Amino acid sequence: MATQNTTDHAGRTDERPFSERLRHFVNGTFVRSLPFWGIPFLLMGSAVYAGIGWNVLISLTDYEGLASASYSHLDFEMYARAFGSSTFWTAAQNTFVLLVAFTVICLVLGLVLAVLLDRNIRYSESIQTIYVLPMALSFVITAQLWLWMYSPDSGLVNLAIKALGFSSIDFLGNPKIALAAVIFALVWQFSGYAMVVYLAGLRSIPTSQFEAGKIDGASTARIYLRVIIPQLRASSVSAAVVLMVFALKAFTFLYSLTGVFRPPNGTDILATLMVRRAFKYTEWAYGAAIATMLLLLALGVIAPYLYYQHKHGSL
Amino acid sequence: MSVSTPTTDDFVDWYTDLTWTRAALYALVLLGVVFFLAPLETGLMTAFKSDAAVIRTLPFLPPFGDGFTLDNAQFAWNHLSGPLLNSLVMSIPATLFTVLFASMAAYGLTMVDWRGQLAVLSLFMVGVFVPYQAVLVPLARFWNNIFPLGKMVAPYVASLPYFTENHAVLVPLIITHVAYGIPIITVLFRSYMQTLPTSLVESAMIDGASVTKIYYRIIVPLCKPMFAVVFIYQFTQIYNEFLFSLTLIGNASSSAATVTLVLPSLGASVSGMDFGVRMAASLLAAIPTLIIYVAFAEQFAKGLATEA
Numbered sequence: 001m002a003t004q005n006t007t008d009h010a011g012r013t014d015e016r017p018f019s020e021r022l023r024h025f026v027n028g029t030f031v032r033s034l035p036f037w038g039i040p041f042l043l044m045g046s047a048v049y050a051g052i053g054w055n056v057l058i059s060l061t062d063y064e065g066l067a068s069a070s071y072s073h074l075d076f077e078m079y080a081r082a083f084g085s086s087t088f089w090t091a092a093q094n095t096f097v098l099l100v101a102f103t104v105i106c107l108v109l110g111l112v113l114a115v116l117l118d119r120n121i122r123y124s125e126s127i128q129t130i131y132v133l134p135m136a137l138s139f140v141i142t143a144q145l146w147l148w149m150y151s152p153d154s155g156l157v158n159l160a161i162k163a164l165g166f167s168s169i170d171f172l173g174n175p176k177i178a179l180a181a182v183i184f185a186l187v188w189q190f191s192g193y194a195m196v197v198y199l200a201g202l203r204s205i206p207t208s209q210f211e212a213g214k215i216d217g218a219s220t221a222r223i224y225l226r227v228i229i230p231q232l233r234a235s236s237v238s239a240a241v242v243l244m245v246f247a248l249k250a251f252t253f254l255y256s257l258t259g260v261f262r263p264p265n266g267t268d269i270l271a272t273l274m275v276r277r278a279f280k281y282t283e284w285a286y287g288a289a290i291a292t293m294l295l296l297l298a299l300g301v302i303a304p305y306l307y308y309q310h311k312h313g314s315l
Numbered sequence: 316m317s318v319s320t321p322t323t324d325d326f327v328d329w330y331t332d333l334t335w336t337r338a339a340l341y342a343l344v345l346l347g348v349v350f351f352l353a354p355l356e357t358g359l360m361t362a363f364k365s366d367a368a369v370i371r372t373l374p375f376l377p378p379f380g381d382g383f384t385l386d387n388a389q390f391a392w393n394h395l396s397g398p399l400l401n402s403l404v405m406s407i408p409a410t411l412f413t414v415l416f417a418s419m420a421a422y423g424l425t426m427v428d429w430r431g432q433l434a435v436l437s438l439f440m441v442g443v444f445v446p447y448q449a450v451l452v453p454l455a456r457f458w459n460n461i462f463p464l465g466k467m468v469a470p471y472v473a474s475l476p477y478f479t480e481n482h483a484v485l486v487p488l489i490i491t492h493v494a495y496g497i498p499i500i501t502v503l504f505r506s507y508m509q510t511l512p513t514s515l516v517e518s519a520m521i522d523g524a525s526v527t528k529i530y531y532r533i534i535v536p537l538c539k540p541m542f543a544v545v546f547i548y549q550f551t552q553i554y555n556e557f558l559f560s561l562t563l564i565g566n567a568s569s570s571a572a573t574v575t576l577v578l579p580s581l582g583a584s585v586s587g588m589d590f591g592v593r594m595a596a597s598l599l600a601a602i603p604t605l606i607i608y609v610a611f612a613e614q615f616a617k618g619l620a621t622e623a
Contacts, residue, residue: 029428029429029526030429030430030431032525032526033422033423033424033429033526034423035423035527036419036420036422036423036526036530037419037420037422037423037424037435038423039416039419040416040417040419040420040497040501041420041435041438041439043416043493043494043497044420044439044442044494044495044497044498044501045438046494047450047454047491047494047495048441048442048445048450048494048495048498049438049442050453051449051450051453051454052445052449052450054453054456055449055450055451055452055453058452058453058456068460069456113347116340116343116344116347117344119340121340121341121344125613127344127347127348129609129612130348130351130352131347131348131351132612133351133352133355133605133608134351134354134355136551136601136604136605136607136608137555137601137604137605138554138555138556138557138575138600138601138604139555139557140555140557140575140578140579140597140600141555141578141597141598141600141601142354143579144358144578144579144593144594144596144597145354145355145357145358145594145597146354147590147593148354148357148358148361148374148590148593148594149353149354149357151590153370154369154370154374155374156353156354156357156374156375159373159374188350188351188354192351241444245443245444248446249446249447251448251558252557252558252575255557255561255579256557256578256579258579259579259580270448271446271448274448274451275448275451275558275561275562278451278452279451279455279561279562284452284456287451287452288452290448291446291448291449291450291451291452292449294446294448294449295445295446295448295449298444298445298446298449299441299444301444302441302444306437306440306441
């Protein structure tokens with residue numbers, strides 16, 4: 001930062017004495033703002049970045065059980081073990097399916113709800129509150145609510161299915177449909193979020209565009225599809241990123257369904273696999289290796305988003 | 316909005332509004348309301364039903380006659396009142412410190428101009444999206460082996476009224492929540508501060524006000540609406556969080572266990588598939604965030620919208 005003051009606009013070398021330059025630097029905005037962002041930065045930086053670095057280091061060891069870690073032999077054995085494990089690949093596949101299906105369905109449902117509420121609906125403020133209500137709840141709580149909804153004996157979902165003349169379905173007990181049932185419950189909890197983001201986007205579009213379309217004789221549906229929705233790209237991108245972050249946290253929901261480290265069959269994701277290997281079987285290094293790959297997945301989602309924001313000058 | 320008292324004009328509007336498309340529109344909106352409220356409504360009804368009524372009656376009907384019982388609520392209260400208090404003891408100070416630190420960081424990174432700001436800011440932004448699993452093993456090692464703060468402060472915590480030595484684990488837990496809460500709240504504050512007029516800060520600087528003085532004389536008062544948003548958001552986040560409680564407290568039977576840690580094990584072990592008890596416990600645990608949410612619905616929605 002000190003070099004900032006050594007040349008002026010014309011590019012001439014600063015000929016002020018060192019002591020004056022130092023005083024200028026100390027009084028500069030960098031140093032004076034340091035106490036404000038420095039402490040939070042140190043706390044956050046050591047928790048997040050030192051934590052990640054240490055985690056990667058542990059993933060290269062053979063650390064397990066109650067002994068302490070030995071950092072003398074570092075190799076990629078744990079990663080090789082993960083790549084050779086079918087459990088890992090199933091969990092990776094489930095993570096991917098959860099991430100994509102959950103995000104897409106939330107966006108579509110959120111967009112539909114936002115368009116509905118944008119059509120001058122009465123009491124739209126109160127209705128909006130109801131749509132977002134599930135977001136106030138912990139995953140722990142919504143897992144309990146949906147266990148009851150999906151209950152094969154007298155849960156609401158199965159009562160509806162039986163009323164239509166079909167036999168009841170054990171949603172969470174059948175490995176083939178358990179993941180879909182989990183995604184449905186998560187969509188219930190978070191599509192309200194997509195709705196809020198889209199509604200804010202819709203309300204920022206001037207109504208004159210809508211009126212112009214009406215004068216041209218276009219139908220309401222057509223105006224939405226051709227004129228309004230294409231303008232919601234920024235809303236879609238930011239909502240999608242936040243929804244994917246929620247999906248990466250689905251661990252808590254899956255854990256709470258069973259109350260143990262193993263989620264219902266067919267719903268094991270990388271997050272549950274990692275916590276189970278590390279904290280149930282105390283295979284710290286293996287857990288750390290899975291966590292590193294989960295982190296890479298998350299960064300793969302976020303890096304293009306940050307780049308997009310940066311390119312549009314909104315960072 | 317016709318939320319205020321209806322007038323004749325409102326009624327005429329309402330009547331002319333009733334075309335078939337409008338009717339279909341309202342039907343869809345109502346379907347949405349039913350979809351989002353159904354799990355909560357059946358949960359609430361089930362919480363007050365006896366075991367027999369849970370099996371015999373439709374889940375969305377209210378309990379009546381001898382099907383009504385307060386036993387579930389009583390059981391839930393007996394098991395969750397302590398954990399509820401633990402959750403509040405953890406969430407309130409953690410929220411206050413997160414908001415304080417994050418507002419300072421956002422101020423230092425927004426209102427004061429220096430080079431390299433964007434690089435530091437990017438580190439905060441990436442911090443928002445890091446899955447907690449990626450730091451979980453080191454975190455557990457750090458608080459258990461390297462720096463056992465919980466054990467260090469245990470005697471002091473035990474000397475306080477009500478608290479036991481076990482509760483000392485809440486101290487490292489609070490610090491953990493603060494550290495991982497800072498990134499998102501900093502980003503929220505920064506996006507708000509960017510909308511503030513720079514003229515106030517500039518004229519204060521010309522008048523010779525110090526960086527510190529500008530913070531608490533100008534920035535904090537101007538950011539009051541944002542403080543409300545982040546307090547609600549962050550309290551909800553920390554109160555609802557589960558993974559840190561699981562790894563740092565570990566045992567759901569610990570006297571320091573938080574509500575989210577006790578609830579899954581309460582469902583799994585104590586009550587089997589007894590949904591009356593499960594629903595009563597779930598809704599009891601949801602009360603603090605639901606109250607805050609319904610009371611501050613507007614701020615909450617605003618917080619969500621700015622997050623994007």
